[in-house]
Amino acid sequence: MSVSTPAAGATAKAEDGARDERLRQVSRVKRLLSRPELGSISGTILVFIFFIIVAGDSGMFAANGVMNWMTVSGQLGIIGIGACMLMIGGEFDLSIGSMIGFAGMMIAIPAVYWDWPVWSAIMFAFSCALLIGFTNGFIVVKTGLPSFIVSLAFLFILRGLTIALSILFTDKTIVGGVSAVAEGDWLGAAFGGEIGGWLFQWLADIGLIGTYPNGDALVSGIPMVIVWWFLLAVVASWVLMRTRYGNWIFATGGDAKAAKNVGVPTDRVKICLFMFTAFCATVLAACQVLEFGSAAADRGLLKEFEAIIAAVIGGALLTGGYGSVVGACFGALIFGVVQMGINFAGFNSDWFRVFLGGMLLIAVLFNNYIRKSVTESA
Template sequence: MTVAAPPALDERIATPGILTRLVVRPEIGALIGAIVVFVFFSVTTDQFLSASGAATWLDDASTLGIMAVAVALLMIGGEFDLSAGVMTASTALVTAIFATKLGWNVWLALLVSLVFALAVGGFNGWLVMKTGLPSFIVTLGTFLALQGLNLGVTKLVTGTVQVSGMRSTDGYSSAGSLFASTVDIGGTAFQVSILWWIAAAAVGAFVLLRTRFGNWIFAVGGSAVSSRAVGVPVMKTKILLFMTTAFAGWLVGSINILRFASVQANQGIGLEFQYIIAAVIGGCLLTGGFGSAVGAAIGALIFGMARQGIVFARWDSDWFMLFLGVMLLAAVLVNNAFRRKAERVRR
């Protein structure tokens, strides 16, 4: 008597293994890279693993990480913002000028700079959607305009390229405790910006994976035309993403001006590429529609560990640029491989 073979399990309802589920996650490559960098510098220098050493490289990564998360959301949505770096200086300058030169309370000055940031971000998004121009071009124009505005207004108001004197302003103490204080852990001071970085990553991940707006971000990054056809508000989504990047710029600018109590007019120039690189290392594709907020935060962590690890090892800091280039190329190759694997699993 022949025993019938059990029916084959339909692959469409089969539960993928844990390894398969890990591989399709955009941030897995960045996590592996972070572990490798951590182990490498832990072995090569004793200071790296000390409490003060950890506080240093976490601090280095924190403000970069805040911006990288916002930039990652925008890149997943299919756009770029080259004005993100200079926005951190612009908002800090607005806060400092209103507080030190006009005598406003720091909290009110922070509110004005926030409105300024959101207005610029909203304008960037609106212009990209209305004109159909690449966001690379539009935000490059914004970058140049803000750079000139920073220098021109700062020289006009102060006669120099720097605004200082924040510590003597009204409301500085309370604002500084929120944005620029330290948290003592085991006798070592850790900057509160690290907590802001963790919060940004957590909020970004929740929005992407647990909200309708997160679905819209992936949809418009994959195909704006198809998204519009199924009712996704493409213009609203992209404008909000540009405003999110501007908000992150305001947050980092606020942290910097309250921590250092002064700001240079040319501050932040060139950092926009570091934000993009951190997002790419963290799993974002340059073509949009794929990426991770947590991965971008890990990408920033790799930055912080590598930059400070090189200092601790007493190497020439120029080696960091070599590391950055290698990491970027490796990340692009790994991200493309993971995306193809994810597409095969989801079919």
């Protein structure tokens, strides 16, 4: 017969408490390692450290330098968010780049040649893009064809339509004059304007940022492309992580058949995601057209691959069901910092594509390793 003493009981409780604490620590580490954005955040920190060392005194991290690489990051971030959401849902859209050029022409031609108000031309472009996104998704879900093939077809269809329509209606492949007709337009300012100019001028007046010889701040405001990037990131992250629809997206990408069996409207989810990628591409197109005052038929070339790269660097799996909008934003930030940092550091710009391909390969290997480590230890 064994007798339990108070000391033995206290020892057992202490051992159980220590074991529970170790389990909690392991659980926290596993949760951290399983976060999709871990790789992109780590990569961003390393990239910043590198360019602080090699280009810290070149003006890269002055106010105007920061605005330069933030603008580049914002342009990719907008379409990277759309690509990431769709990849989490288990599909690809290779027509994003062509949609940028097409939507830009759908804004410029009616506004410049048909005397439409710019706001109505922008709404027309969004309507066309959403219809094409719906068609793209509808074909994928109703035929069962790989989205890679369907969207590849739309890549060529949209690029060809952009060139053909621009020549048909304008006899040009570059349409200018948008700035003149957009002056004072309420919706045009939402895509081509800037915000916070007064703040930067105040910072310049007190000597915190540089000025031109006439006293104007080197940075006149935050471009709307950056504002749209942050707005889309916040909304998309909230939808993905805090709503039932976000759960549907993960379930659809993880196992569409199982998700459908438990009542998830997988077809509707995928179609909506294709429409969202088209929407993001049109947002970027509108920002570019209103900022530069022109549309070009070849605008957006290869942007579909850069968007996918940003999503993959951000932790999205090519097999679907896993990813993070925050991670995609950090992937876009890496892209912008490196692209502009190479110029600030005086490196040959030809190395940028080499770096981008290397980052893609490293991200895929890292994400694959982390995923296997977490699942095997579960």
